Amino acid sequence: MNSRLCYVVLRRILVAMSTSAPSRATSSPPTPTTTPRRPALDWRIRFAALSLIWGFSFLLIKVGTDGYAPFQVTFGRLLFGTLVLAVAMAVKRERLPRGRRTWLHLTVAALLLNAAPFSLFAYSELTIPSTLAGICNATSPLWGMALSLVALSEDRPTRRRVAGLGLGFLGVLTVLGAWQGFHGLDVTGTAMALLASLCYPIGWIYVRRTLAGSGHSNLSLIGSQLGVATLQLALVTPLFAGFPSSFPLVPLLAVAALGALGTGLAVLVQYGLVNEVGPTTAQMVTYFIPVIATAAGVAVLGESLSWNTPVGAAIVLAGAALTQSRARAKPKAQ
Numbered sequence: 001m002n003s004r005l006c007y008v009v010l011r012r013i014l015v016a017m018s019t020s021a022p023s024r025a026t027s028s029p030p031t032p033t034t035t036p037r038r039p040a041l042d043w044r045i046r047f048a049a050l051s052l053i054w055g056f057s058f059l060l061i062k063v064g065t066d067g068y069a070p071f072q073v074t075f076g077r078l079l080f081g082t083l084v085l086a087v088a089m090a091v092k093r094e095r096l097p098r099g100r101r102t103w104l105h106l107t108v109a110a111l112l113l114n115a116a117p118f119s120l121f122a123y124s125e126l127t128i129p130s131t132l133a134g135i136c137n138a139t140s141p142l143w144g145m146a147l148s149l150v151a152l153s154e155d156r157p158t159r160r161r162v163a164g165l166g167l168g169f170l171g172v173l174t175v176l177g178a179w180q181g182f183h184g185l186d187v188t189g190t191a192m193a194l195l196a197s198l199c200y201p202i203g204w205i206y207v208r209r210t211l212a213g214s215g216h217s218n219l220s221l222i223g224s225q226l227g228v229a230t231l232q233l234a235l236v237t238p239l240f241a242g243f244p245s246s247f248p249l250v251p252l253l254a255v256a257a258l259g260a261l262g263t264g265l266a267v268l269v270q271y272g273l274v275n276e277v278g279p280t281t282a283q284m285v286t287y288f289i290p291v292i293a294t295a296a297g298v299a300v301l302g303e304s305l306s307w308n309t310p311v312g313a314a315i316v317l318a319g320a321a322l323t324q325s326r327a328r329a330k331p332k333a334q
Contacts, residue, residue, distance in 0.1 A: 043272075043273060043276050043277050046269050046272065046273060047273060047282075047284075047285060049269065050266055050269045050270060050273070050285050051285050051288040051289065051292060052292060053261050053262050053265070053266050053269075054262060054266060054285065054289045054292075055134070055288065055289050055290075055291070055292020055293045055295075055296060056262075056292065056293070056296050057258055057262040057293075058121070058125070058130040058131075058133045058134040058137070058293045058296070058297065059130050059293070059296045059297060059300055059301060060254040060255070060257055060258040060262065061073065061121055061122055061125050061130065061133070061254075061258065062125045062129075062130040062297075062301060063250065063251055063254035064076070064077075064122070064251050064254045064255040064258060065122055065125055065126055065251075066248075066250075066251050067247075067248035067250070067251025067252065068244055068248075068251055068252075068255065069237075069240075069241035069242075069244075070119060070122035070123040070126065070241070071119060071122070071233065071236060071237040071240055071241040072237055072241050072244060073122045073255055073258075074115070074118045074119045074122050074233055074237075075230070075233040075234060075237045076252075076255035076256070076258075076259060077118060077255055077258045077259040077262070077263055078114060078115070078118065078226060078229050078230040078233055078259065078263065079230050079259060080255070080256050080258070080259025080260045080263070080264065081226050081259040081260065081262075081263030081264035081267075082223070082226045082227050082229075082230045082259075082264070083259075083260070083264065084259075084260050084263075084264025084265055084268075085219070085222065085223035085226055085227075085264050085267065085268070086223060086227070088219060088223070088268055089219060089220065089223050092219065094217055094219050094220045094223070095220060096220060096224055097214070097216045097220055097221060097224055102211070102214060102216070103224075103228075105206075105207075105210040105211050106211070106221070106224055106225050106228050107228050107232075108206060108210075109203055109206060109207050109210075109211065109225050110225045110226070110228040110229035110232060111229070111232060112199050112200075112202055112203030112206060113199065113200060113203035113204075113207070113225065113229075114225065114226060114229035115229045115232045115233055115236075116196070116199050117196035117197070117199040117200060118196075118229075119233075120192045120193065120195055120196035120199070121133055121137070121192070121193060121196045123189075123192050124136075124189040124190070124192035124193040124196065125189070125193075126189065127186040127188065127189035128186050128189035128190055128193060129297055129301075129303040129304070130293060130296070130297040130301060130303065131293060131294045131297035131298065131303050131305060131309060132175070132190065132193065132309070133193045133293070134289060134290045134292075134293025134294060134297070135175050135290045135293070135294065135309065135312070135313045135316065136190065136193035136194050136196070136197055137193070137196070137197050137289065137290065137293075138197075138286070138287075138289065138290040138313065138316050138317060138320060139168065139169075139172055139194060139197045139316060139320075140197040140198075140200045140201060140286075141168075141201075141286065141320040141323060142164075142165055142168040142169060142172075142316070142319060142320055142323060143197060143198045143200075143201045144200070144201030144204060144205075145161060145164070145165050145323040146165060147201050147202065147205060148201070148205065149161075160322060160323075161322070161323045163322060164318075164319045164320065164321070164322025164323035165319065165323055166319070167315060167318060167319035167322060168315070168316050168318075168319025168320055168322075168323065169319070170315060170319070171312045171313065171314070171315025171316035171317075171318070171319055172194075172312065172316060173312070174308050174311055174312030174315055175308060175309055175312030175313060175316065176190065176312075177306075177308050218271060219268075219271065222267055226263070226264075270282060270285070273285075286320070287317050287320070287321065290313050290316070290317065291313070294309070294310065294313065
């Protein structure tokens, strides 16, 4: 889902901004340091909540598309998510980014990280179960690994990472049932879900090259990015989906929860986790999402589950974890 949006964008922008911020000399006397205020909820509770929110997002998309067109679901999702971040920005007195170039980059980032993948997932779930969409989302780290080897010179191909890449795509083939000729699989819907997961690393690479170190806060950038994506869908939705003729309550509540919780609140929770426990630990939420999405789809929506789906998902997650791991440095001989 938007896990890649939150983790990748927050991590890379946070690291880049922290390493590039210039130091300021001051002649004023040092002020006594204060102990950072501990969050009311333990980070493990927030981690579990974030996993549930993002895991259930695919179920909410499926319920939303039962009453509204995919573009309408995406627009509602972005609108509710933007409202949550707008409130957070107002409370923290965050200012909008300045500069035409920054807003042009935000427009591209909004398309790659929000408007396009959210719409593709919504369209894909018209024909594929939410369980499969959640598993396709888990391939995002694999796409990111493959692309970073080409686009980012500092990401060197190692045996461990290449092995993880190969293992991950073997898991994808297992999920899709390649040995039986993809029998019973909706190719178009599955391709849309995989393309949506590909959008995230492309957007990450773009953000890393253009917006990292821009001097703006993470909340300001991501809130503005969601706002731009909302405007993009506000232009597209009337052209391709029109306006809803009715407003069925349950799908509407699903869209509202998808936006306010899965897109707005989740960004704030993930931002806090990255600051508190570091990006490596916060990233682990990615590996719980397909598990929860599968369990929710089967238990709540009654979606069928064959043996190759959970087995392939486990292989995908193992491959993704391997691509993100680093070999331990060997101790130097004394």
